[in-house]
Amino acid sequence: MDRIRVILADDHPVVLAGIRALLNADPEVELVGEATDGGEALPMIRAVAPDVAVVDVSMPGLNGLELTERVKGECPGTRVLVLTVHEDAAYVQPLMRAGARGYLLKRSAADDLLRAVRAVASGGVYLDPSIAGHALAETSGSDGRPGTAEGREPLSPREAETLRLIAQGFSNKEIARRIDVSVKSVETYKARAAEKLGLRTRAEIIRYGAAHGWFDALALR
Structure with missing residues (x-):
């Protein structure tokens, strides 16, 4: 079985190290690149064509929303999983409309990151359980x-x-x-x-x- 190829983009070194450790611990996942801002992540995604890009929302260069839109348009084979501290469900709909396939809170990553990566890689959609119900009920104003x-x-x-x-x-x-x-x-x-x-x-x-x-x-x- 082919491993799930993942690129990680986050501008916080501690978060980057923690997520790297979680991904590297799973034999079914291969971390093929890391970036510390959206501007660095986009050409890497173009070059490597990973199955999943795990991206932060608030990054320099291109923020998570901009990066998601670009990836959807330029790298349709890569699915975006947003990893964020933002627990307000109002963030979810713009990101999903932009092309994100998953939305995971950083505080849930230790328990749910690998589950989210697998769901997104297989063509599914993943929403953090703590906000999923409310997010789906939002009308976006x-x-x-x-x-x-x-x-x-x-x-x-x-x-x-x-x-x-x-x-x-x-x-x-x-x-x-x-x-x-x-x-x-x-x-x-x-x-x-x-x-x-x-x-x-x-x-x-x-x-x-x-x-x-x-x-x-x-x-x-």
Whole structure:
């Protein structure tokens, strides 16, 4: 029986080492490459054509969502398993629409990683058990509530970009670095944008972004 060929992409060294150890411990799995950012992972996936790419959501270069979209379009034989700390089920639908075949929380990896890799490699879909029920029930906010912009002041470019990055899972510090402003400015943009759109939580921001095309490939660039 052929082994499942896997590439791993995560920018946290401790996580990378832990996942590597789990994969290497299974004789049915072959780890054929590692990357510490999405920009490094994509050409590696193109070159190696693994069965499964295990990718983090929040990475420099290309984030997990962007990387998933690129892999789906350029390497259709590779199935993406997202590995993340984000437990909010609102993250799941944009990633699955982008082409991910699995969504696993990092805290579940010790028990469920190999099961998830096998499920995805065999053509199935894997959702972390702790969020699966809620994730499948989510509507991605398409009912227009909350956050409809009708009758509200439009977002400035900075406010819109800040909300997009928040929805992608970046911290205020990471956003400040990406758009070259202070952390305090990021907090201000976030507060203003959320007030304008009537959004109260990160989950609502994610659902709003999904419903309004913020996770499309062009919108993320």
